[in-house]
Amino acid sequence: MTEVCFFSMPSAEAEAYWAGGPDANGQKPEVHISQGGSVPCRHCQQDVAEGEPYLILAYRPFPEAQPYAETGPIFLHAEPCARYPESGRTPRMFLKRESYLLKGYGADDRIVYGTGQIVPSQNMAGVAAKIFERDDVRYVHVRSSLNNCFSCRIDRA
Ligand SMILES: [Zn+2]
Numbered sequence: 001m002t003e004v005c006f007f008s009m010p011s012a013e014a015e016a017y018w019a020g021g022p023d024a025n026g027q028k029p030e031v032h033i034s035q036g037g038s039v040p041c042r043h044c045q046q047d048v049a050e051g052e053p054y055l056i057l058a059y060r061p062f063p064e065a066q067p068y069a070e071t072g073p074i075f076l077h078a079e080p081c082a083r084y085p086e087s088g089r090t091p092r093m094f095l096k097r098e099s100y101l102l103k104g105y106g107a108d109d110r111i112v113y114g115t116g117q118i119v120p121s122q123n124m125a126g127v128a129a130k131i132f133e134r135d136d137v138r139y140v141h142v143r144s145s146l147n148n149c150f151s152c153r154i155d156r157a
Contacts (some may be wrong), residue, residue: 002132003157004044004125006091006142008084009059009076014043018080023057024071030056031078038097041077042152045084045091053078061141061150066125068110088157094121099145102127102154104137112137118145128154 023110036050055076062069086092094100102124104115115137115154119127129138140154 005157024060044081
């Protein structure tokens with residue numbers, strides 16, 4: 001079976017937002033205070049704790065704008081945090097949620113139709129490995145199954 005690797009937001013991108021850089025819409029990230037609950041940070045893959053500041057920004061996890069380059073809201077700790085290590089281990093935070101949307105993309109950064117599916121969290125790595133059996137899939141996106149927000153990318157290890 002294909003080994004997979006969970007790939008969180010690169011630290012260079014997070015650092016640019018922490019420095020006040022613009023988001024994918026050219027706007028300054030919004031600063032909010034967590035009320036607790038579901039506020040997943042895309043860099044460390046942990047929920048922002050109640051009372052801690054976090055950023056809301058428009059994120060485009062693709063190299064360039066094109067029709068398939070979905071841009072949407074994500075959360076990020078407002079203070080620097082440690083990036084979730086690149087590994088085949090499903091981030092624990094994901095396992096606290098019931099399910100995620102997995103979707104394969106090709107080398108052209110476009111959806112590979114037929115790969116999108118809602119998957120129980122504990123099955124994510126296995127389903128991603130199955131999607132990678134298709135040669136035309138370059139990477140898989142993990143997205144919120146309810147809101148389509150980008151969570152992380154899965155690559156072949
Ligand atoms: Zn974080």
